[in-house]
Amino acid sequence: MSFSGFIVQLVNGLAAASSLFLVAAGLSLIFGVTRIINFAHGSFYMVGIYVAYTLVGLLGANLGFWPALLLAALTVSLLGALIEMVLLRRIYKAPELFQLLATFALVLIIRDAVLYLWGPEELLGPRAPGLSGAITILGRKFPTYDLFLMAVGPVVLGLVWLLLKKTRFGVLVRAATQDREMVSALGVNQAWLFTAVFALGALLAGLGGALQLPREAANLEIDLHTIGSAFVVVVVGGMGSLPGAYVAALLIAELKALCIWLGIVDVFGFTISFSKLTLVVDFLVMAVVLIWRPWGLMGRPQPVNRYANNAEDPLRPASTTYLAGVAAFVLLLAVVPVIMADSPYTTVLMIDLLIAALFAASLHFIMGPAGLHSFGHAAYFGLGAYGAALIVRTMGIPMEMALIMAPVVAAAGAFVFGWFAVRLSGVYFAMLTLAFAQIVWAVTYQWDDFTGGSNGLTGVWPAPWLSDKSSYYWMTLIIVVAGIVGLRRVLFAPFGYALRAARDSVMRADAIGIDAKHMQWMGFILAGWVAGIAGALFAFSKGSISPEALAVNKSVDGMVMVLLGGIQTLIGPVVGAFSFTWLHDTVARSTDYWRAMLGFIILLLVLLFPQGIAGAFRQLFDHLRSRKKASLLDGMSNASNQYVMPAKGVER
Template sequence: MNISSLIVQLLNGLASASSLFLVAAGLSLIFGVTRIVNFAHGSFFMVGVYVAYTLAQKLGGAAGFWLALPLAALAVGALGALIEVLLLRRIYKAPELFQLLATFALVLVIKDAVLWFWGPDELLGPRAPGLAGSVSILGRQFPSYDLFLIVVGPVVLGLVWMLLTRTRFGTLVRAATQDREMVSALGVNQAWLFTAVFALGAVLAGLGGALQLPREPATLELDLNTIGAAFVVVVVGGMGSLPGAYVAALLIAQIKAICIWLGVVEIAGFVISFSKLTLVVDFIVMAVVLVWRPWGLMGRPQAASRYVGMPEEPLRRASQSHAIGAAAVVALLVAAPLLAGDSAYVTVLLIDMLIAALFAASLHFIMGPAGLHSFGHAAYFGLGAYGAALLARAGGLPMELTLVVAPLIAGIGAFVYGWFAVRLSGVYLAMLTLAFAQITWAIVYQWDTFTGGSNGLTGVWPSAWLADKHNYYWLTLVFVGGGIWVLRRVLFSPFGYALRAGRDSALRADAIGIDVKRMQWMGFIIAGVAAGGAGALFAYSKGSISPESLAVGRSVDGLVMVLLGGLQTLVGPVVGAFTFTWLHDTVARSTEYWRAMLGGSILVLVLLFPRGIAGSLQQLGARIRAGLDAAAKRPPMRMAAVAGEGAR
C-alpha cells in the first residue's frame, strides 16, 4: 500500500461512479414521476452494452465507435418508450407492488431476448479510439478512457439539471413529482409525460451501459447486478434527488476503491480481507445511512405513511362451505403421493410446492396484514436452512430437533433486523431489508471454514425413517400445514387485529394505545420463524444448502408468489406459491428460453388478474353471489304484472 496506488484506485472509483450515476439518475427520474419501482432498469443497462457492441461492429472505425454510444442510448430509450406505452400504461392504477411484479417479468423476457439474439457468450468490445492508451499518474499507468468517464458523470448531471430547471418539460416533471393529479387537472397530457420521462430514464441507463463497453464485457448477468447497485445509490442519495444520487455513487465507489487498496490487513492479530468487502460494502453503506438518516443523504423526510392499496378480505371465520373445501384440499394433498404412484418426480415437486407455500405465507404475514414490504425475506429462509444444516453436521443434533431449533435461529435474525426495519416505511424499509439480506448472504458466502463458503454444505440428510420420499412429503405437509394454520390463528387474535390497525392508520392505532412499532417488530419475528421453518425443510429435502438460498433471487421469488396469488387474501400466498413453482418447473423443462415464457406467463396473469389469482377469483365469486341474491329478491315478471293489474 502506498499513496500512488491509493490515488489510482480513487480515480478508478470516480470512473465507476459515473456509469453507476447514469443508471441511478434514470431510475430516480422514473420513480419520482411514475411511482414505479422499475426492476427492469438494469435490463436497459445490459441492452445498452449489447446494442453498443453491435453498432460499433457494424459502423466500424473511430467515428463508428463514438457514434455507436449515443445511438445505443437512443435505441434503449425507444425500447423503454415502447414498453411504457404497451404495458406499463395499462397498470398505472394497480398497486405499486403489482407494477414491480410486471417489471420483474420484463427482466426475464428481456434476458432471454438478449440470449436469443446475441447468444450466451461474453462479448468484449473494442478499445475506445483515441483513448485506448494510458497516462502516467505518480508513476502508475491509468487508462485514458477512465479519465473520460470521470468527466462524463458531472457533465450529464449538469445537462439533466438544466433540463429539469430551465425548460417547460423540466417544470412539468418536477410538478408531477410533487402532485401528479394536479398536473393532470391543469390539462397536461399525463400519459405522454410519463412516456417521455420513462424514455429519458431508459436513455440514461442505456448510455451508462454503452459507456461501459470498453471497460467490461457484455454478459447476461449485468441486469440484476446493475439494478441492485442502482437501487442502493438512489436510496442512499435520497429518492428523487439527482445530486444525492451522484454523491451516493461517489461515496460507494470510493469506499469500494479504498477496500481494494487496503487488501488484506492484520489488525490486533485478526486477518481482515477488505477486498472481499466489495461484494457487500454498498449494502453496508445503505444500511448505515438508512439507520442514521432514513430518507437518504439529500432526500426529504417522508410524510406519515398511509396504507394505499386494494381492500383486503375481512377477517371472518371460515364458513361451512369453506371448511368443506379446505378439508377436500387437505385430503387431496394427503393422497397425492399415492395417486402419483411410483413417480418420485411428482413427490419432489409437491414437496417444493409446500415449502414455497410456507415461505410465501410468512412473507404475506408482514406484507398484507402488517403493510411492511420486505425485499430481503430470503435472509430468514437461509438462516433456517443453514441453522438446520450446521446443527445436524457440527452439533450432531437429530433432524427432528433441528426442525424446532433452526426456525428459532431465523427468528433471532428477524429480531435483530426487524428492530431497525420497522422504523422505516415504504421503499426505504424494503431496501433496508434487502441490505440486511445481502449482508447475511456475504457472510455466508465468504465464511469458508464455517458455512462452506460458495460451495455450501452437503450431506444434510433426513432421518432414516424419512428416507422414503413419501414419508418426507407427509412430514412436510404436516409441518407446513401447521405453520400456515398458526399464522392464520395469529391473524385472528388481538395481535393480528392490532397489526391491521397499525397498517391502516398508525396515528389512530397509537391514539388508542397500540404500540405500532412493537407490534410490527413482533410480526417480523413471527414471519422470520415461519420462513426459517421453510428453510430447514428445504435443506433436508435437497440434502445440501448453498448461499443461493439467501440471494436476492429467493426474495424476489417470494414476492412473485405473494403478488401472483393475491396480497388481499389469506389463501393468496398458497395459491401463488403452487402456481409459480409449477410454472417455473414446467416451463424450465420445456424450452431453453424458459425465462421469457415464465415472464410472459406472469405478465398475462398480472394483466388478467390485477388483484392476483385468488383475489380476482374471490372478487368474481362475490359478484356472482351478489347477482344471484339480487335475482332472488326481484319478484317474477308475471307476478309483478298481476299485482299491478290488481292495484288498478
C-alpha cells in the same frame, strides 16, 4: 499498500461512479414521475452494452465507435418508450406491487431475448479510439478512458439539471413529481409526459451501459447486479435528488476502491480481507444511512398523511363450504405419493411446492396484514436452512431437534433486523430489508471455514425413518398445513386485529393504545420464524444448502408468489406458490428460453388478474353473491308489490 496505489484507486472509483450515477439518475426520474419501481432498469443497462457491441462491429471500431455508443443509448430509449406505451401505461392504476411484478417479468423476457440474439458468451468491446492509452499518475499507469468517464458524470448531471430547471419539460416533470393529478387537471397530456420521462430514464441507463463497453464484458448477469446497485444509490442519495444520487454513487464507488486498496489487513491478530467487502459495502452503506437518516443523504422527509392508508375489506372467517373444500384438497395432497407411485419426481416436486407455499405464506403475513413490503425475506429462509445444516453437521444433533432449533436461528435474525427495519416505511423499509439480506448472503458466501462459502454445505440428510421421499413428503405436508393454519389463526386473534389496525391507520391505532411499531416488530419475527421452518425443510429435502437460498432472487421469487396469488386473500400465497413453482419447473424443462416464457405468463396473469389469481376468484364469487342477493331482494320486492289492498266491503 502505497500512497500512489491509494490515489489510483480513488481515481478509478471516480470513473466507476459515473456509470453508476447514469443508471441511478434514470431510475430516480422514472420513479419520481410514474411512481413505478422499475425492476427492469438494469436490463436497459445490459441492452445498452450489448447493442453498443453490435453497432461498433457494424460501424467500425475507429470512426464508428462514438456514434455507436450514442445510437445504442437512443435504441434503448426507444425500447423504453415502447415498453411504457404497450405495457406500463395499462397498469398505472394497478397496485404498485403488481407494477413491480410486471417489471420483473420484463427482466426475464429481456434476458432471454439477449440470450437469443447474442448468445451466452461474454463479449468484450474494443478500446475507445483516441483514449486507448494510459497516463502516469505518481508512477502508476492509469487508463485515459477512465479519466473520460470521470468527466461524464458531472457533465450529465449538469445537463439533466439544466433540463429540469430551465425548460418547460423540466417544470412539468418537477410538477408531476409533486402532484400528478394537478398536472393532469391543468391540461397536460400526462400519458406522453410519462412516456418522455421513461424514455429519458432508459436513455441514461443505456448510455451508462454503452460507455462501459471498453471496460466491462457484456454478460447476462449484469442486469440484476446493476439494478441492485442503482436502487442503493437512489435510496442513499435520497429519492428524487439527482445531486444526492451523484454523491451516493461517489461515496459507494470510492469505498469499494478503498476496500480494494486495503486488501488483506491484520488487525490485533485478526486477518481481515477488505477486498471481500466489495460484495456488500454498498448495502452496508445503505443500512447505516437509512438507520441514521431514513430519507437519504440529500433527500427530504416526505410528508405522510397518517390516515392515508386505505383500509382493506375485513378478513372473513371461512365458511363451512370453504373449509370442506380445503379439507378435500389436503386429503388429495395426502394421497399424491400413493397415486403417483410410478413417478418419484412428482413427489419431489410436491415437496418443493409445499415448502414454497409455507415460505410465501410467511412473506404474505407481513406484506398483507402487516403492510410491510420486504425485499429481503430470503434471509430468514436461508438462516433456517443453514441453521439446520450447521446444527446437524457441527453439533451432531438429530434432525428432529434441528427442525425445532433452526427456525429459532431465523427468528433471532428477524429479531435483530426487524428492530431497525420497522422504524421505516414504504420503499425505505423494503430497501433496508434488502440490505440486511445481502449482508447475510455475503457473510455465508465468503465464510468458507464455517458455511462452506460458495460451495455451501452437503450431507444434510433427514433421519433414517424419513429417508423415503414419501415419508418426508407426509411430514412436510403436516408441518406446512400446521404452519399455514397457525398463521391464519394468528390473524383472527387479537394480535392479528391489532396488526391490521396498525397497517390501516397508525394514528388511530396509537389512539386506542396499540403500539404499532411493536406489533409490526412481533409480526416480523413471527414471519421470520415460519420462513426458517420452510428453510429447514428445504435443506433436509435437498441434502445440501448453498448461498443461493439467501440471494435476492429467492426474495424476488417469494414476492412473485405472493403477488401472483393475490395479496388481499389468505389463500393467495398458497395459490401463487403452487402456480409459480409448477410453472417454473414445467417451463424450464420444456425450453431453453424458459425465463421469457415464464415472463410472458406472468405478464398475462398481471393484465388479466390485477388482484392476483385467488383475488380474481374472490371478486368473481363476491360478484355472484351480490347478484344472487340482489335478485332475491328484487323477488321479495315484486312479491310485496303484487299484494293489493281489497276494496271496501269486499271480503278478503
